[in-house]
Amino acid sequence: SLIKALLGYDPGVVNGRGGVLGHVTSYYGCVEAQGRGTLHCHMLIWVEGSLNPNELKAKVLANDQSSREFQQRLINFLDATIINHIQPIPSTSSPQSTPDFHPSSVRSHLHSNSQSGNDISTRRDLDMHFLSKSCQSHRHTKTCYKYCKPGEPLQCRFDMDPSNTEPTSRFDVETGELHLRCLDGMVNNYNPTMLEALRCNMDIKFIGSGASAKAILYYVTDYITKSPLKTHVAYAALASAVKYVEATLDAPDNLCYKGKRLLQHCAYSLINEQEVSAQQVMACLLDNGDHYTSHKFGNLYWTSFEKYIQRIEHQQIQDTSLAEAHPESDSSEDERVDDIEDHEEEDDGEVTLTLERNTGNLIPVSDQVADYLHRGPGLEEVCLWDSIRQLEKVRLRKAKLQADESDSDDDDQPVSCAEMDEGPNEDEPVSKFALLDRSFRRPTFNFSRQHQQVHTHVLKVRHPDRKLIPVPIEPAIP
Incomplete structure (x- = not known):
């Protein structure tokens, strides 16, 4: 539903209407599990007509009438696509407190028993307010400062701070770098349509420069290739396997058999130490896969x-x-x-x-x-x-x-x-x-x-x- 309904990607349809991001030409998503076991997806999306970072920079630095019109069109598109502030409570709604349930646990407030008439737009705005506040608002925890050394000032590793604001989106005329609007430094970027449909935390970023592309690729590749097993835990498991084989096998003359048994016990020990969440098990049983792609690779x-x-x-x-x-x-x-x-x-x-x-x-x-x-x-x-x-x-x-x-x-x-x-x-x-x-x-x-x-x-x-x-x-x- 995300790919067809929201992104509007369907290779079987010619000249489709597109999705919330425009006409998508390709995508690549990789499913990962957090330390708590919850599943999330890193997805790269290519939009038709997009320029590569070098072409974008050259077009911005041209500094002519066509360049200024292009800059304004791109800024208008990004400001409408990427939001980073809590949606305000609609003024036409009656005063009410925060609901006693998490907004992600219900489908939406549009199906409530409210007798307010045909104020669907008002209820959608109210639902978006609670969603953005519950899912996108950042709260500092100990993990935010785990890379800070003793004696150094605490700085969130996610670069979330109330002072990180930008009133309007703009291009740097000297470097061609794009500075997107940020009205709240403690809110993750999100797309309203996707947030309303998916009803979960999300983060969306426009890759418009070579530095941004390198940073995103480094983060994704470094994140998905990290071992789920800590190094000291893996070595402890291997040590226990070696001790077990040495204590149970008294056949020094059959080194080949002893070597095979050692490898088996080492592999079993490493597998036994890995934690698999219920979400990962269910995703495997349902054959949901660990990645989603629009193309095949060789x-x-x-x-x-x-x-x-x-x-x-x-x-x-x-x-x-x-x-x-x-x-x-x-x-x-x-x-x-x-x-x-x-x-x-x-x-x-x-x-x-x-x-x-x-x-x-x-x-x-x-x-x-x-x-x-x-x-x-x-x-x-x-x-x-x-x-x-x-x-x-x-x-x-x-x-x-x-x-x-x-x-x-x-x-x-x-x-x-x-x-x-x-x-x-x-x-x-x-x-x-x-x-x-x-x-x-x-x-x-x-x-x-x-x-x-x-x-x-x-x-x-x-x-x-x-x-x-x-x-x-x-x-x-x-």
């Missing part, structure tokens, strides 16, 4: 390609040095290429494993480097980024034979998906128009003969509406 294991390129460069340097040292050498280019191919097995990049049906053994079948290098002549002009984005490796299926041909020897021969319900296999180089083709029957392409799965798999072009967003996987940031 991993690009860049490290494997980088190592492959480095091997080629190193081999070329060696060949050049060898040719200069021995000009009479007649080693062919094919031999050098074969030598490079032989070293591919040394790559420690992402390798796909499959389970052999007959023996049950795990065997390596392919990796992304091999899939791209041996993609076949029909896909030679497709770059690596587009191959991850729009090409899908699918397994060949057996043809559905007629009843009178059920005993035919051809039953064991794999037939491409293209021969059943897809477009025909292509041997000609694919063009950009083929990647943008929106027909239901998708073309497929065979791998070159050097590929390990040439007889069992093909590459299928995804529909333009189902393209993936490549995510480069690189070494971790120190």
Whole structure:
């Protein structure tokens, strides 16, 4: 309901009306649990027509008539979208005290038994007053000052202070930085429509500068990757597991078995120490998921390609040095290429494993480097980024034979998906128009003969509406 009703995002609807934030083009939300177990969601939302921070800054600093009109339109939109003060009690309502229940525990005050007539607007304003006061008003606690050192002045780590106010929204003409209006320094930013519908605490922020984007991304990535288990608790659990294994296993000659048991008990000890709230359990049982996205993503294991390129460069340097040292050498280019191919097995990049049906053994079948290098002549002009984005490796299926041909020897021969319900296999180089083709029957392409799965798999072009967003996987940031 949040995505369709409030954000107005529905990929199946063309030229929709949009939502409370305008026309949303994409979103990404990650569900997390607080220390108390309550669930909340960090969500990034992209709005159609928005400018990146550099474009926004350049447009603001232009300082001409068009720039001033743009600044005023943007300020009007943000002032209407983001509120940071307690909604006042409507003057037309009768004096009444704060209700004895939390506003979030009821659907709204519009369904009350009030006999005041058709004053729906007044009751909505009154409901918004109690909601914003109960859900958005900040109260300082000990956690606000947990990073303050002894002797230093107390400062809220959330930067909430009654003095943090800004009477009007404005742009800094020298830096292009936007200062949003803030009428109450103790109230979190919120959108009235979302607050009225969701009836819970929220925080909304406009990302209009590079510094804001970096700060938000750092906060989200740092927050969602933190371990739910304290370091000292984890080490204590591991120590108890080691002591248990040493006390119960008297088999020093069987080190392999003892090592397996040690790993099992260490894993069990860590799992037992983790606290899971009832909300997390119910979300898992209801299969609600831990993230919400408008698009699908595909991993690009860049490290494997980088190592492959480095091997080629190193081999070329060696060949050049060898040719200069021995000009009479007649080693062919094919031999050098074969030598490079032989070293591919040394790559420690992402390798796909499959389970052999007959023996049950795990065997390596392919990796992304091999899939791209041996993609076949029909896909030679497709770059690596587009191959991850729009090409899908699918397994060949057996043809559905007629009843009178059920005993035919051809039953064991794999037939491409293209021969059943897809477009025909292509041997000609694919063009950009083929990647943008929106027909239901998708073309497929065979791998070159050097590929390990040439007889069992093909590459299928995804529909333009189902393209993936490549995510480069690189070494971790120190």
